Amino acid sequence: xxxxxxxxxxxxxxxxxxxxxxxxxxxxxxxxxxxxxxxxxxxxxxxxxxxxxxxxxxxxxxxxxxxxxxxxxxxxxxxxxxxxxxxxxxxxxxxxxxxxxxxxxxxxxxxxxxxxxxxxxxxxxxxxxxxxxxxxxxxxxxxxxxxxxxxxxxxxxxxxxxxxxxxxxxxxxxxxxxxxxxxxxxxxxxxxxxxxxxxxxxxxxxxxxxxxxxxxxxxxxxxxxxxxxxxxxxxxxxxxxxxxxxxxxxxxxxxxxxxxxxxxxxxxxxxxxxxxxxxxxxxxxxxxxxxxxxxxxxxxxxxxxxxxxxxxxxxxxxxxxxxxxxxxx
Amino acid sequence: xxxxxxxxxxxxxxxxxxxxxxxxxxxxxxxxxxxxxxxxxxxxxxxxxxxxxxxxxxxxxxxxxxxxxxxxxxxxxxxxxxxxxxxxxxxxxxxxxxxxxxxxxxxxxxxxxxxxxxxxxxxxxxxxxxxxxxxxxxxxxxxxxxxxxxxxxxxxxxxxxxxxxxxxxxxxxxxxxxxxxxxxxxxxxxxxxxxxxxxxxxxxxxxxxxxxxxxxxxxxxxxxxxxxxxxxxxxxxxxxxxxxxxxxxxxxxxxxxxxxxxxxxxxxxxxxxxxxxxxxxxxxxxxxxxxxxxxxxxxxxxxxxxxxxxxxxxxxxxxxxxxxxxxxxxxxxxxxxxxxxxxxxxxxxxxxxxxxxxxxxxxx
Numbered sequence: 289x290x291x292x293x294x295x296x297x298x299x300x301x302x303x304x305x306x307x308x309x310x311x312x313x314x315x316x317x318x319x320x321x322x323x324x325x326x327x328x329x330x331x332x333x334x335x336x337x338x339x340x341x342x343x344x345x346x347x348x349x350x351x352x353x354x355x356x357x358x359x360x361x362x363x364x365x366x367x368x369x370x371x372x373x374x375x376x377x378x379x380x381x382x383x384x385x386x387x388x389x390x391x392x393x394x395x396x397x398x399x400x401x402x403x404x405x406x407x408x409x410x411x412x413x414x415x416x417x418x419x420x421x422x423x424x425x426x427x428x429x430x431x432x433x434x435x436x437x438x439x440x441x442x443x444x445x446x447x448x449x450x451x452x453x454x455x456x457x458x459x460x461x462x463x464x465x466x467x468x469x470x471x472x473x474x475x476x477x478x479x480x481x482x483x484x485x486x487x488x489x490x491x492x493x494x495x496x497x498x499x500x501x502x503x504x505x506x507x508x509x510x511x512x513x514x515x516x517x518x519x520x521x522x523x524x525x526x527x528x529x530x531x532x533x534x535x536x537x538x539x540x541x542x543x544x545x546x547x548x549x550x551x552x553x554x555x556x557x558x559x560x561x562x563x564x565x566x567x568x569x570x571x572x573x574x575x576x577x578x579x580x581x582x583x584x585x586x587x588x589x590x591x592x593x594x595x596x597x598x599x600x601x602x603x604x605x606x607x608x609x610x611x612x613x614x615x616x617x
Numbered sequence: 618x619x620x621x622x623x624x625x626x627x628x629x630x631x632x633x634x635x636x637x638x639x640x641x642x643x644x645x646x647x648x649x650x651x652x653x654x655x656x657x658x659x660x661x662x663x664x665x666x667x668x669x670x671x672x673x674x675x676x677x678x679x680x681x682x683x684x685x686x687x688x689x690x691x692x693x694x695x696x697x698x699x700x701x702x703x704x705x706x707x708x709x710x711x712x713x714x715x716x717x718x719x720x721x722x723x724x725x726x727x728x729x730x731x732x733x734x735x736x737x738x739x740x741x742x743x744x745x746x747x748x749x750x751x752x753x754x755x756x757x758x759x760x761x762x763x764x765x766x767x768x769x770x771x772x773x774x775x776x777x778x779x780x781x782x783x784x785x786x787x788x789x790x791x792x793x794x795x796x797x798x799x800x801x802x803x804x805x806x807x808x809x810x811x812x813x814x815x816x817x818x819x820x821x822x823x824x825x826x827x828x829x830x831x832x833x834x835x836x837x838x839x840x841x842x843x844x845x846x847x848x849x850x851x852x853x854x855x856x857x858x859x860x861x862x863x864x865x866x867x868x869x870x871x872x873x874x875x876x877x878x879x880x881x882x883x884x885x886x887x888x889x890x891x892x893x894x895x896x897x898x899x900x901x902x903x904x905x906x907x908x909x910x911x912x913x914x915x916x917x918x919x920x921x922x923x924x925x926x927x928x929x930x931x932x933x934x935x936x937x938x939x940x941x942x943x944x945x946x947x948x949x950x951x952x953x954x955x956x957x958x959x960x961x962x963x964x965x966x967x968x969x970x971x972x973x974x975x976x977x978x979x980x981x
Binding site for chain 2: 342433439458534536542544545583589592
């Protein structure tokens with residue numbers, strides 16, 4: 289009997305090896321479900337799906353960058369820029385130009401970031417921080433400091449202007465699944481497969497593990513770095529489009545702080561800032577935990593004065609548990 | 618041993634959540650309003666801009682039954698700004714009087730969080746939402762979401778532009794920005810060289826204050842705008858910006874500063890340049906620190922906004938609406954000039970925290 293128990297425990301540990309972040313997420317949800325009856329309701333689950341979308345999408349690209357040992361601090365500025373540009377293009381040319389044009393700009397900014405980091409060998413922290421300032425300035429010039437909102441385009445002839453664009457942020461499909469969450473899932477699946485099942489994905493891990501070894505192995509390190517920053521720019525732009533569609537407006541401070549929220553989600557998911565390991569699925573769980581904390585504290589009626597304190601402690605404990613588990617593995 | 622540590626950490630995490638759940642709900646107790654009675658004489662300012670009640674508009678669609686006992690959801694723009702804390706204090710004071718429960722959530726200045734907060738309040742089945750909007754174009758979707766859920770929503774502090782109107786608005790819109798700018802022009806006698814220290818570029822109240830200044834400049838050819846730079850609502854940034862302006866324009870006459878926090882930095886820059894006698898500083902807000910600066914002779918005037926009154930009015934209007942009464946659907950929060958001539962009438966945090974103004978009674 290004792291041996292059976294030991295075997296069962298060992299099998300469980302083996303099965304859950306490196307997956308403690310999932311257990312932590314489950315513990316959070318179970319505790320909150322008992323703490324407040326509102327937490328496990330269908331409406332709140334939909335709310336959580338919606339609320340994790342922006343950070344989740346932004347964190348996908350950030351995961352790639354961090355695995356290579358870099359960091360992208362221009363994500364917040366890019367989200368803002370994408371939000372403002374997408375609504376501006378929507379008002380001028382319609383939805384598809386808005387989406388494609390904005391994503392193209394995200395790719396461009398990502399390429400510039402990657403090119404400077406890889407070719408000029410400037411620290412990612414400095415490069416992307418400077419790029420963040422540049423993007424913010426371009427945006428202020430572009431918008432003249434004025435917010436843009438989707439319903440500006442409503443006229444008597446076109447009273448439903450923007451409805452299609454707003455569906456990206458607020459629509460539902462398949463009997464209630466929020467469209468932005470579906471976008472997050474699709475992006476996560478695509479980027480997850482790219483990272484875990486392709487040669488490029490292996491290059492990303494190799495560059496993060498040791499650049500010199502990667503180079504000696506024949507990997508084109510600069511091009512790999514450029515591509516991960518392009519992915520990060522693309523996901524930041526996508527997050528900005530979804531964000532603008534969710535709130536129906538864009539103003540010049542809307543993305544402030546999202547770069548750190550994205551980094552936090554990646555870190556909670558167990559990706560070390562030194563790079564070399566990490567995965568998309570764990571980043572999604574990290575974004576989920578980040579969102580569930582805020583959602584749960586609100587539902588519990590915790591004062592906003594205490595919320596950051598509670599959030600900080602919970603994140604630290606979660607990361608410590610996860611990190612210890614990974615080291616043990 | 619490691620298992621034990623992990624177990625302990627897991628327990629700590631759960632206890633942390635549990636403790637968080639036990640933490641005081643909503644905001645800490647409001648500061649007590651100043652005890653002094655409002656001054657009997659009229660302040661040296663224009664009349665408040667509150668509109669007359671719109672009698673023709675009936676506000677009651679499907680109010681909850683019974684008077685009092687309502688649950689109001691409050692979405693605060695950012696808990697770090699004392700100005701909005703004063704609004705919340707006014708709400709809490711009035712809520713205690715009218716037997717109303719408040720659930721206060723903080724958007725931390727983030728539009729996405731604001732939207733999430735509205736969703737969370739709908740989930741909690743509040744009777745009405747009081748939204749202190751991040752920016753005047755940022756609440757449109759919140760209004761649509763609340764309307765779709767059948768929950769009335771009031772816009773506070775700034776308007777909500779969008780395809781649907783909020784149920785009511787109690788705001789410090791362009792009339793307050795105009796009041797501030799025209800008052801400065803009046804005090805300068807329509808002549809002078811001005812430097813503007815703005816807040817955060819792109820934020821709607823900053824845009825309104827700048828537009829008000831442009832309007833005043835167009836109407837007063839004797840006034841000249843020398844320079845305009847963002848101070849980011851931050852005293853240190855404002856001090857640096859103001860110091861540069863003083864160096865660049867030594868013959869300037871006045872600073873037009875977008876908030877009282879920034880004014881503290883501007884005051885320091887003026888003192889450092891030893892220009893207290895030649896440069897006037899006009900500010901807006903009604904911050905207790907501004908009152909002290911006026912008393913000390915460092916600040917020429919502040920255009921005080923009665924933010925505590927706004928909070929009290931919002932709860933008063935909300936209860937009336939839920940009781941099925943007709944309410945005034947658009948109210949502009951009163952504001953007034955405080956300078957050396959009347960600062961003694963409005964000491965300390967009086968302008969922000971006092972909700973019982975003789976000259977500005979709550980509007981039905």
